[in-house]
Amino acid sequence: MALIIEKVKATQGDLYAAAADLSRGDLTEFHSLQSGRNPLDVIPKYLDETTHAIKCGSLVLAVGGHAQGVIWFVTTNVVEMLPKGERFRFYRILKDHLRGIKEAAPDVSRTNFVSDENYAHIRLLESLGARFSEVHYMSPAGFRFRQFWI
Structure with a gap:
């Protein structure tokens, strides 16, 4: 039986759930950017009209947004627990969402920074x-970061 993975408009609860269960790479990157912060205090503040979540039932796999040309997303530990086929579905949803963002505003440059140490996130961005x-x-x-455009 296939799991139902879908993209939805994010809620404040989705951002809190993601902040409480950030993937190891994203949690390390969060602290590498600026020390002394708590994800539960920071990530929920990014809820706006562009913020979406990718969920498997009630479980949050990722949240992200793209306001004013700054594109961001974080993943949770739930992604690592998914079977390979479901992780591929997660990737396709993310890729389709990105395509929709680009089609809606083709002239907007989307950028952000990624830690040189967040190998999983870099591989995903490259793909x-x-x-x-x-x-x-x-x-x-x-810590060392590189800017990316997507």
Whole structure:
């Protein structure tokens, strides 16, 4: 029996659920950007009209948005628990969502930064067609990040 994975408009509860269960790479990146923050205090503040969640039933797999040309998303530990076929479905939903964003505003440049140490996120961004800056930036916490455009 296939699991039902779908993209929905995110709620405040979805952002809290994601913040409480960030994937290891995204949690490490969160702290590498700026130390002394709690994801539960930061991520729920990003709820706006562009914020969506990818869910499996009531479980949050990812949340993200793209306001004012800044595109972001974080994944939860739930993604790692999915069977391979369901992880592929998750990826297709993410890819379709990105295509929709690009079609709705083709002239908008979408960008953000990713930690050099978040290998899983970098691989995912590469598979989605991201281009990366050759320049490295140091975060306020003292870690290397690269800008990407997608």
